Amino acid sequence: MLKEWLSTSNYTVIFTGAGMSTESGLPDFRSANQGLWNQKNPEKIASTDALNNNIQEFIDFYRNRVLGVKEFKPHKGHDLLAEWEKKGIIQSIITQNVDGFHQQAGSQKVAELHGTLQTVFCQSCGRTYSSEEYVNRTYHCTCGGVLRPSVVLFGEALPEEPFQMAFEEASKAELFIVLGSSLSVTPANQFPLIAKENGAKLVIVNREPTDLDGYADETIHNRNIGEVLRDWNAYFS
């Protein structure tokens, strides 16, 4: 069935979460054993409250994540998605991830709903820098303001442009495939439902059950995304 949907869909949109990057070496947030939020409370660390009242822990946490995205790299699954875009098999990627791995692998049309760890910006004047500044333990702007990663913190609105693009892509999708997300965070988890409401087939590939499995036309659990994408690639070769 999936082979048929992948081959006949004229507009296929991929939606990725942290499970897309665990095979690159980056931890996800809610996996039963090694998720980041099993050790830390996101509201206390990845929030504007933490930025304003717990700055040292905030900086330590995000410096570690910046080091992670510079140490690790896209895996074969990211490469396949980029190849499929070039071949016209998929049309776009909506990602919750902030590692920049889809673009590094060559994907062109990517909506980064939650921003990126590749840059930091000044809380006071807004000037943007490479996140190398955090690697070098530079945490202040030339104006004296605090530098923070260009990611969406809990309590903040999503950036308008990627949100708009994601809405358009989900609305146009004939086939909407979720890869590696628990689908537990709003408003990102609304896009699979928008696609479904607009007549798309919804496929969820996630090691563990997700909050939206009941809406899916097909779910694939207990398998690694890299392996699933390699299997699918055989359909197109």
Ligand code: APR
């Ligand atoms: N293959 C398949 N599934 C996997 C793999 C893998 N190799 N690795 C992890 N998973 C699954 C886990 O079972 C988990 O359910 O990926 C899912 C990742 O879910 P989360 O950790 O909740 O990540 P995500 O859905 O992206 O979180 C959304 O929450 O903290 C915020 O802003 C952060 O963007 C993030 C958002």
